[in-house]
Amino acid sequence: MKVLIATGIDAAWSKRLRAEWDELAARDRFGVHQVVAEPEDADVILFVDAHQYPSDWAMAMLRSHELVRAYPEKAFVYDERDFPRDVLPGVYVAMPRRAFDPRRQRAFGYFRLVADTRAARDRTPDLLFSFQGRRGGRVREHVLALQHPRAILEDTSALDFFGRPAAGLEEARARYVDVVGRSKFVLCPRGAGTATIRLFETLAAGRVPVVISDDWVPPAGIDWEDCSVRVREADVRALGERLEELEADWPRLSAGAGSVYDEWFAPDVWFHRVVELCGEIRAEGGIGPVSPWLRWRTWRAAARAFRERASARS
Numbered sequence: 001m002k003v004l005i006a007t008g009i010d011a012a013w014s015k016r017l018r019a020e021w022d023e024l025a026a027r028d029r030f031g032v033h034q035v036v037a038e039p040e041d042a043d044v045i046l047f048v049d050a051h052q053y054p055s056d057w058a059m060a061m062l063r064s065h066e067l068v069r070a071y072p073e074k075a076f077v078y079d080e081r082d083f084p085r086d087v088l089p090g091v092y093v094a095m096p097r098r099a100f101d102p103r104r105q106r107a108f109g110y111f112r113l114v115a116d117t118r119a120a121r122d123r124t125p126d127l128l129f130s131f132q133g134r135r136g137g138r139v140r141e142h143v144l145a146l147q148h149p150r151a152i153l154e155d156t157s158a159l160d161f162f163g164r165p166a167a168g169l170e171e172a173r174a175r176y177v178d179v180v181g182r183s184k185f186v187l188c189p190r191g192a193g194t195a196t197i198r199l200f201e202t203l204a205a206g207r208v209p210v211v212i213s214d215d216w217v218p219p220a221g222i223d224w225e226d227c228s229v230r231v232r233e234a235d236v237r238a239l240g241e242r243l244e245e246l247e248a249d250w251p252r253l254s255a256g257a258g259s260v261y262d263e264w265f266a267p268d269v270w271f272h273r274v275v276e277l278c279g280e281i282r283a284e285g286g287i288g289p290v291s292p293w294l295r296w297r298t299w300r301a302a303a304r305a306f307r308e309r310a311s312a313r314s
Helices: 012-027 056-063 066-070 118-122 138-144 169-182 197-204 233-265 267-284 292-313
Strands: 002-006 044-047 075-079 090-092 105-107 127-133 151-155 183-189 208-212
Touching (some): 012 267, 075 267, 138 151, 138 183, 138 233, 197 233
Parallel strands (some): 183 208
């Protein structure tokens, strides 16, 4: 398919973002899809900046964007926001299960790792499990309260890994990669949204993610039982015993984790996978801006999730 990479807002940062996606397309080892410059030539017009929008007002602008109005059957979105709403059909990283519509949506991962953990595959792990992350919600509180003689559990709330460079940030990021490399299993509790970038950083390192997010929708087509462990949010306190039981199976799970990252989420396959997902939606007819009823439904689900997270933090 031919793809026009678009942003709803034309600014310096959006030009850089489009350039990053152009680079991903250039690195694509499948070579099936190509980037085009004109909307009339495109099969898919992919808006890639939803996570940068400061408000739902901006998302409303996207619905009325000139390209969406002119080519509604081609318009798709890549959305990695913590609290997404269905504005256009496309790829959603953290759409809650309760609001997920398989006719218009596909689940996938984050397009950029905050910490490149791939070099950690060469380490020999000496820890059973680890978690380094910010507090937020009951699940993470329970994770940070765990105790195990072969575990590292660190509260990194004082650092903003997603913000501007700050003193101590590079050292903290290096420590994060080091601890991931030392761990057989890495705990991946949900963050503000249902997904966590830690899951994909763990796969990249060839370590086994322990997914703790009841409402997360896993990307389809992957045998997640062959590369990860999923634990109910209510069962966090028994994690140590559960992972001790699974430790003998770690070599198989670790190999599966690295293979899944390489085949589904690595930079040289990313563009292909996202375009394929949009193509599936288009082929099945789930196209066009969201209807008012669906917009209300996803708004209600997002608002409920936000209230639940706010209540959990209080």
